[in-house]
Amino acid sequence: METIKVLELFAGLGGFHIAVNNQKDANIQVVKSFEINVNAVKTYQENFGYDVISNRNILSLSTEELIRQNVNAIFMSPPCQPFTRLGKKLDVNDDRCNAFHHVLKLLPRTPNIQYLLIENVYGFESSKMRENMLEILQSSGFYTIEFLLSPTDFGVPNSRLRYYLLARKNKKFTFCKHDPPSILKEFTYCTCGGISLHEQSSICSNCQREVNTKISSLVQQNTGNMKQSFLVNTSKLHSYLDEKTDIEQYAVPDKILLRYGNILDLRTFQDSSSCCFTKGYTHLVEGSGSVLVCNRSVTIEEAYKAYNEFKETNSEAALNSLRKLKIRYFTPKEVERLMCFPDNYIWPKDLSDKTKYKLLGNSVNVHVVTLLVALLIHS
Numbered sequence: 001m002e003t004i005k006v007l008e009l010f011a012g013l014g015g016f017h018i019a020v021n022n023q024k025d026a027n028i029q030v031v032k033s034f035e036i037n038v039n040a041v042k043t044y045q046e047n048f049g050y051d052v053i054s055n056r057n058i059l060s061l062s063t064e065e066l067i068r069q070n071v072n073a074i075f076m077s078p079p080c081q082p083f084t085r086l087g088k089k090l091d092v093n094d095d096r097c098n099a100f101h102h103v104l105k106l107l108p109r110t111p112n113i114q115y116l117l118i119e120n121v122y123g124f125e126s127s128k129m130r131e132n133m134l135e136i137l138q139s140s141g142f143y144t145i146e147f148l149l150s151p152t153d154f155g156v157p158n159s160r161l162r163y164y165l166l167a168r169k170n171k172k173f174t175f176c177k178h179d180p181p182s183i184l185k186e187f188t189y190c191t192c193g194g195i196s197l198h199e200q201s202s203i204c205s206n207c208q209r210e211v212n213t214k215i216s217s218l219v220q221q222n223t224g225n226m227k228q229s230f231l232v233n234t235s236k237l238h239s240y241l242d243e244k245t246d247i248e249q250y251a252v253p254d255k256i257l258l259r260y261g262n263i264l265d266l267r268t269f270q271d272s273s274s275c276c277f278t279k280g281y282t283h284l285v286e287g288s289g290s291v292l293v294c295n296r297s298v299t300i301e302e303a304y305k306a307y308n309e310f311k312e313t314n315s316e317a318a319l320n321s322l323r324k325l326k327i328r329y330f331t332p333k334e335v336e337r338l339m340c341f342p343d344n345y346i347w348p349k350d351l352s353d354k355t356k357y358k359l360l361g362n363s364v365n366v367h368v369v370t371l372l373v374a375l376l377i378h379s
């Protein structure tokens with residue numbers, strides 16, 4: 001069996017490292033990783049030991065060192081700020097792309113690298129950086145396949161639409177017969193190996209049949225010899241949450257309730273979805289993640305009716321109506337579960353909740369990347 005030795009770059013909390021360790025029937029391990037953020041490095045060390053991770057800037061990695069590392073795979077999530085929906089979208093002109101560029105420029109000179117897995121935000125798929133990346137990969141002999149996927153595609157009740165690229169040197173992906181492949185989304189696969197190329201069409205361009213295969217089935221078909229299951233057991237939020245959480249400790253503050261009550265993304269224990277948790281969770285409101293209504297004896301509609309009635313004239317009455325709902329933030333542990341980190345993931349003792357949210361908000365959904373690692377090495 002081939003041995004795959006992974007270099008994990010922009011390692012953060014080590015989401016890729018967990019995905020690699022989740023590959024039960026493969027000879028694959030992370031042998032080295034690089035990360036610049038001290039808190040991420042400390043957390044990584046707690047979970048994966050002190051030897052693997054280097055607290056180093058990736059810009060200092062040379063061709064010679066990359067060859068010396070004796071790795072044949074690179075897994076990485078380069079900074080996403082140059083491409084985010086709410087950012088300035090400076091793309092290749094943003095200095096935060098420099099380290100990503102640097103790694104790509106090393107590839108033509110490092111023939112030992114045979115496998116790549118790259119993650120970035122939704123928005124990256126239409127960037128100049130992606131164009132540059134594909135040009136370099138194709139001229140270096142890589143076959144590539146790209147995805148836009150969310151954990152919700154696999155039954156996990158949390159949205160996190162992300163761009164993923166799998167690349168293999170000299171080894172085609174057998175499940176995709178199209179060249180060049182388009183970016184693959186849910187419901188675009190056909191069991192014949194074709195895909196539906198047009199977003200609006202559900203007809204397979206290869207066999208002309210209706211396409212309805214889910215990505216989870218695709219993974220199952222292409223990794224059939226693996227023993228692990230790729231489907232999560234439940235899609236309800238309650239199985240990711242702690243009913244006994246101290247509501248006061250995580251309560252959404254009054255000033256946020258009063259001012260931003262109408263833009264909070266409210267969820268209940270019975271819901272089967274939640275918004276993407278970003279690094280700004282708890283200090284930004286809009287689009288940074290969901291909050292939880294803990295009091296089930298008051299209806300949300302009733303509380304909001306009173307809130308909107310009194311908001312401009314009687315702030316105490318408006319506030320009281322929302323207070324009754326007992327709205328709290330998801331705890332870091334709950335966010336961690338929704339990101340599919342394993343139960344035994346540990347944090348350094350002195351790390352604040354704010355830092356945990358920040359690191360988790362930058363991280364990857366472990367379930368999704370576990371599936372993609374499986375596709376990369378087995379299909």
Ligand SMILES: C[S@@+](CC[C@H](N)C(=O)[O-])C[C@H]1O[C@@H](n2cnc3c(N)ncnc32)[C@H](O)[C@@H]1O
Nearest residue numbers: 010011012013015035036037057058077099363
């Ligand atoms: C999107 S996050 C990575 C998430 C990671 N895959 C995880 O599972 O948590 C990007 C990470 O790259 C790190 N980073 C950014 N620029 C870097 C550089 N030049 N050298 C090393 N690490 C860098 C950031 O500190 C951040 O933790």
